[in-house]
Amino acid sequence: MARTAGSHSDITGPRVRAAALRLFARDGYAAVSMRAIAGEVGVQAGALYNYTPDKQSLLYDLMRGHMDNLLAEMPKGKGTSLDQLRDFVMFHIQFHADRPDEVFIAYMELRNLSPENFTAIEALRRRYEDHLEAILRDGMAQGVFDVADTKIATLAVIAMLTGVNTWFSAGGRLSLDEVTAQYWDMVRKAVGVL
Secondary structure (H helix, E strand, O other): OOOOOOHHHHHHHHHHHHHHHHHHHOOOHHOOOOOHHHHHHHHHHHHHHHOOOOOOHHHHHHHHHHHHHHHHHOOEEEEHHHHHHHHHHHHHHHHOOOOHHOOOOOOOOHHOOOOHHHHHHHHHHHHHHHHHHHHHHHHHHOOOOOOOOHHHHHHHHHHHHHHHHOOOOOOEEEEOOHHHHHHHHHHHHHHOOO
């Protein structure tokens, strides 16, 4: 199949992913057709298959890219357990604040992944959760934190931090730094640090 005149794979491929990301976040994966993605990019629907085998692969690639970036940029555990927890909180909020569509898709579209793709993404999510849980376990062993169950505390902290994306607005009453400082205070208290 001939490529559309003026189309370049290094330009069109990222445009396909960006359009799919916007449409999946706005309308939901199930409601978005390959034809709608093609229309957003300005190419024929058949041309999309030069860039992705199918819509499922596109969803998986978007989620995989998000998780790969998250894991690559995650703080690598320097300092005390309290320092590491603070770094995790700051990182999580800052990283996700710039990626609201990726965050929405990463949490809301898991149900639309094929079983094989779900298993792969879930394994990456577990690595991220395990990193935080290790910080909490180390802090518990050192007597710095006091939580009844580190797994539940891990999931609660991540859910609380991810929730910032659902309501934060850059033009709102508080800056992102002010919000992050308040969330750090709440997380410290949630894990038994006063």
